[in-house]
Amino acid sequence: MPEAATPIALSSPPASTVAAVSPVTRRPRGLGPHALLAISWAAPLILLVAWESFARLGALSPQVLPAPSKVFATALKLIEQGRLISDLGASLLRAVAGFLIGGGIGFGLGTLVGFSRLAEALFDRSVQMVRAVPFLAALPLVIVWFGVDEGGKVFLVSLGVMFPIYINTVLGIRQVDPKLVELGRVSGLSSWTLIRRIILPGALPSILAGVRYALAVAWLALVIAETIATNSGIGSLAMDAREFLQTDVIVLTIVIYAGIGVASDAIARALERRLLAWHPNYAKGAR
Template structure:
């Protein structure tokens, strides 16, 4: 006697298959992602109003918002924010370009790796704070030193992820390109760079975070503009609400930059099954 389909699968005849989990649309997922941050803000506000948190230690979000509005209306917040964004953009463009070029060179050439990689890794291991005195000696306290710090911070994650992406391209694809008669330039453009793009864009996302870390350090030294200066100036006068405001601004900028990087991923990696529309729903 033959077994029916349910018995062959180890199920009883009365068992029913588990229903598939409902897929959530992108707007629903985006809404869910804000539940935790908004919940933290609400708990923070409630604890502050109940007197559980001292205003000198951590002012309520409502007071921080009022402080931000006051700085916005008098124009000082936009001036500081504009200065920081300009430094971050210039440093990211310079450091990102150099990191990508070095990553391409080392990724394709073992000789270039032998000549350059060890030195790059040694420089990468030096903390930003240890470099700061030397940067001041080299560039003084002008804008060049701050942009240099950001460029250096951005260079390494993009360099490492570019090399990693190139080295992780499927050898079968390279063999297919050779059999198909593609030249070196076409192989790089149509096979290697698209295959390395997920890793490169991961480096971009990481570099966006390290850029702001380096900028915060750079803006604490002899400057009169920037979000970092605003925080250090507030520290001198014990203005906790301004300090918290700058922290929230950094968090907001980081979230916005990461969202832009994700949008870039979705655009450039639309061909990839893990980044296609609805792949993660």
């Protein structure tokens, strides 16, 4: 009689192996969140100190690249004159209006195309064709349509914002695990509940990635939009400075755009942490 087969003992993989293949980015040992924050700001601060040092030593001409201290003094002067705050407010208003309009259209159209192959056949090819048109190529037509009023500037920002949110919304909906959808149907969930509880939360990481990218595109579109004849906004401030060769003002506008970009990205990250607290890759301590 043949001997009974000896069962093979199943053992779990070593902890080191599990950690190596974990999809979650882990924090280096011994470094807390405050240390990581300090490291992330170290490179910009070193660059700033080097910039100031080279300018003071005369290696950088003030007409080419003024020192950060000179740029800061220029900012204080413009604030005292009341120009910087009003121009910044005008640019922020255009960016917010364009983002809300373009983001709403992109999300709505992306949701429709993500759920319906018929909607994809109707809209997607046209959207992709318009997306390939550069901002500068569309600028003359925008001037013909809207003139030099605020509508043209908001339109360009909306146009730029719409595409990242549209594409990432479609991608997020299409990438939801079909097994989860089937499980929801078997559990008796209605179509609306299925969309609200399973599909949209599953697509949310991709949608929020589109929001982060759209925030950067919004400022790029705004810079181009404010080159249209205008007497307010950060772009207008830069154009006036170019006419009078005020390099310090031009550098200041670049720094303002960079600062707003960092602030908007930080807001988007905070939104991710709040809305995706249930997701293991976004949970507290996962990064």
